[in-house]
Amino acid sequence: MTDGTVYVIGLDGVPPELLSRGIEAGQLPTFARLADEGARGTTKSTLPPISMMAWSTFATGQNPGNHGIFNFLLKEENGYGTEFATADQLRANAVPFWEHLDVQGVSTGVMNVMPGYPPPRTKGFHISDHITTPPGAPFAHPPALAEEFQAAFDEFQIGPPTAEGGGMDRNEVDEYVERFFAVERDRIDATKALIEQWDCRVMLLVFSAPDVLLHEIGHLRDPDHPDYRQDVAKAHADTPLDLLEEYDSFLEWLTDRMANDDTLVVLSDHGHGPIYSAFNLNSWLHQEGFLSLKSTPLTLLKRVGYNHLFDTAKKGMKRLGLYHHIKRRVARSSGDGGRIDWARLLTISQHDIDWVATEAFTVAGDGQIYINTIDHADGTVSSAEYKQVRDSIRTALLELEDPVREQSVIAAVEDGEDAYADGQGPCPDLVCVPEQGYRLMFPQTMQTGQVFGEPQKPASHTSAAERDGVFIAWGDAVCDIDDVSVGLDEYAPTIFHLLDLPIPDVMDGTPRSDVFECGDTSRESYDGRVSVKRTVRSVVRSL
Amino acid sequence: MVIMPDIEISDELYSRYERLAAKFDDFENETALIQYLLESAADELERNVPAVQSDGITNEAVKDRLEDLGYIE
Numbered sequence: 001m002t003d004g005t006v007y008v009i010g011l012d013g014v015p016p017e018l019l020s021r022g023i024e025a026g027q028l029p030t031f032a033r034l035a036d037e038g039a040r041g042t043t044k045s046t047l048p049p050i051s052m053m054a055w056s057t058f059a060t061g062q063n064p065g066n067h068g069i070f071n072f073l074l075k076e077e078n079g080y081g082t083e084f085a086t087a088d089q090l091r092a093n094a095v096p097f098w099e100h101l102d103v104q105g106v107s108t109g110v111m112n113v114m115p116g117y118p119p120p121r122t123k124g125f126h127i128s129d130h131i132t133t134p135p136g137a138p139f140a141h142p143p144a145l146a147e148e149f150q151a152a153f154d155e156f157q158i159g160p161p162t163a164e165g166g167g168m169d170r171n172e173v174d175e176y177v178e179r180f181f182a183v184e185r186d187r188i189d190a191t192k193a194l195i196e197q198w199d200c201r202v203m204l205l206v207f208s209a210p211d212v213l214l215h216e217i218g219h220l221r222d223p224d225h226p227d228y229r230q231d232v233a234k235a236h237a238d239t240p241l242d243l244l245e246e247y248d249s250f251l252e253w254l255t256d257r258m259a260n261d262d263t264l265v266v267l268s269d270h271g272h273g274p275i276y277s278a279f280n281l282n283s284w285l286h287q288e289g290f291l292s293l294k295s296t297p298l299t300l301l302k303r304v305g306y307n308h309l310f311d312t313a314k315k316g317m318k319r320l321g322l323y324h325h326i327k328r329r330v331a332r333s334s335g336d337g338g339r340i341d342w343a344r345l346l347t348i349s350q351h352d353i354d355w356v357a358t359e360a361f362t363v364a365g366d367g368q369i370y371i372n373t374i375d376h377a378d379g380t381v382s383s384a385e386y387k388q389v390r391d392s393i394r395t396a397l398l399e400l401e402d403p404v405r406e407q408s409v410i411a412a413v414e415d416g417e418d419a420y421a422d423g424q425g426p427c428p429d430l431v432c433v434p435e436q437g438y439r440l441m442f443p444q445t446m447q448t449g450q451v452f453g454e455p456q457k458p459a460s461h462t463s464a465a466e467r468d469g470v471f472i473a474w475g476d477a478v479c480d481i482d483d484v485s486v487g488l489d490e491y492a493p494t495i496f497h498l499l500d501l502p503i504p505d506v507m508d509g510t511p512r513s514d515v516f517e518c519g520d521t522s523r524e525s526y527d528g529r530v531s532v533k534r535t536v537r538s539v540v541r542s543l
Numbered sequence: 544m545v546i547m548p549d550i551e552i553s554d555e556l557y558s559r560y561e562r563l564a565a566k567f568d569d570f571e572n573e574t575a576l577i578q579y580l581l582e583s584a585a586d587e588l589e590r591n592v593p594a595v596q597s598d599g600i601t602n603e604a605v606k607d608r609l610e611d612l613g614y615i616e
Binding site for chain 2: 443525537
């Protein structure tokens with residue numbers, strides 16, 4: 001237990017092997033010292049290991065089946081519609097741990113934990129995340145904090161820049177990396193300012209930059225990758241390690257100013273690895289007869305177009321540098337109130353699915369399959385048929401071979417109720433775990449004749465091999481222990497345990513008293529106090 | 544502790560707080576609930592922090608970012 005501050009530093013997407021390589025090469029002396037003097041191991045991520053689900057699990061101490069954030073795109077219950085995950089949705093289903101601390105009068109500083117928009121009004125500060133915050137929206141609570149940041153840091157951005165469809169030749173990557181590091185150094189300075197200015201008992205500060213950078217150039221360490229370019233790799237294969245050096249300096253600064261009774265935890269929510277090929281699950285379900293498309297002239301026309309003309313047109317548009325722009329314009333025309341919904345007209349999407357003849361479908365990437373059970377508006381699968389449909393899909397997926405790479409594509413298929421214990425609401429029925437090097441994609445248009453395709457990004461985190469993240473803990477309250485594996489739902493109860501506060505009884509995870517010296521491990525309900533706080537804030541806000 | 548005899552609440556309102564307190568495990572009784580409510584309201588009013596006027600999530604912006612990161616193709 002500690003009377004000091006608990007600092008939790010999240011480095012989104014950093015794979016343990018990248019950190020180990022940097023430590024072994026002597027590039028990361030602070031990480032090396034923390035690991036040597038404290039506890040070290042891995043963080044066990046969610047299934048699939050994607051940030052929206054992972055950080056929601058971290059924030060609530062709950063299994064995804066209980067917090068309900070299964071993906072970036074969430075399916076409506078008993079329906080086919082989808083919406084993007086937001087902080088409001090997470091709060092509707094569950095209670096992030098900073099709200100539990102708030103009712104105990106404990107202030108927290110939270111930065112960039114997704115889904116973070118809109119930022120909550122809990123005691124302390126809260127800065128929303130780069131995925132759910134609309135451009136120009138008020139990203140901080142209290143609101144004055146955003147103004148201070150914009151005044152103090154000319155280039156301050158809520159998240160790191162992506163390459164935005166830019167090319168990957170040497171000059172383009174040089175330019176991108178330079179811009180990327182300028183933004184991130186500014187963000188690190190802003191983080192230091194937060195730590196200096198705010199007296200919070202728990203500081204939860206997440207850097208999303210490692211994940212973004214690895215998506216863009218993580219493949220440059222893999223000479224066998226189809227997108228590997230020797231000249232670019234020569235200059236940038238170690239750029240992700242250069243980024244870790246920035247955090248190493250930041251951690252040196254932080255540990256120098258930490259008091260004896262403070263505790264530091266460094267984690268990543270998942271790992272990262274190169275992607276060689278993408279697999280379109282909806283196209284495969286269609287080819288196998290589990291998903292049917294309508295027979296309207298428009299859908300039939302689109303099928304012909306996508307299966308016979310699209311690849312040539314795409315190549316031409318890419319050569320002219322127009323593909324990214326046109327694709328985005330088409331996607332944006334959906335529901336924008338314009339005269340023509342080009343997305344509906346030109347893409348094969350949910351609108352083209354013949355639900356009354358469909359048994360299974362996906363609504364997002366990364367392998368979660370829903371069975372079209374009869375509790376859906378146009379459901380077809382009865383309770384008696386459910387097991388047989390699930391087993392048929394599982395068997396077919398596990399037997400599937402990639403004809404080009406001559407290997408299996410799917411390593412495992414888990415039942416939703418096993419992956420998400422006590423799964424409530426629109427819980428996926430099956431969760432596919434791809435082999436390393438594959439990503440299970442969800443394209444905005446479905447090429448029915450093509451189940452394999454080029455991945456959108458050359459690196460990602462999707463297989464079991466990328467499920468492990470980093471874990472390091474340091475401070476007087478930390479036991480000297482190596483090779484521990486900490487579940488994402490164990491962090492929140494462990495923070496209460498460290499602060500000697502009763503653990504909220506809704507949390508699924510258990511406190512890690514093998515890693516941290518014991519505090520309170522009793523559990524109690526916070527439901528009434530959280531409800532009162534939320535109601536009062538809502539009333540005061542409306543005054 | 545100050546006793547506040549001038550605050551009158553109807554029997555009906557008091558009963559509602561009794562029922563609410565019974566609903567949640569973390570309040571010993573209706574008095575604990577009312578005290579917590581008053582304290583929370585005072586804290587919030589004293590903070591005097593303007594509310595963040597949050598915009599609705601714009602699906603296009605989220606979609607663009609997810610596409611840039613490779614989560615949507």
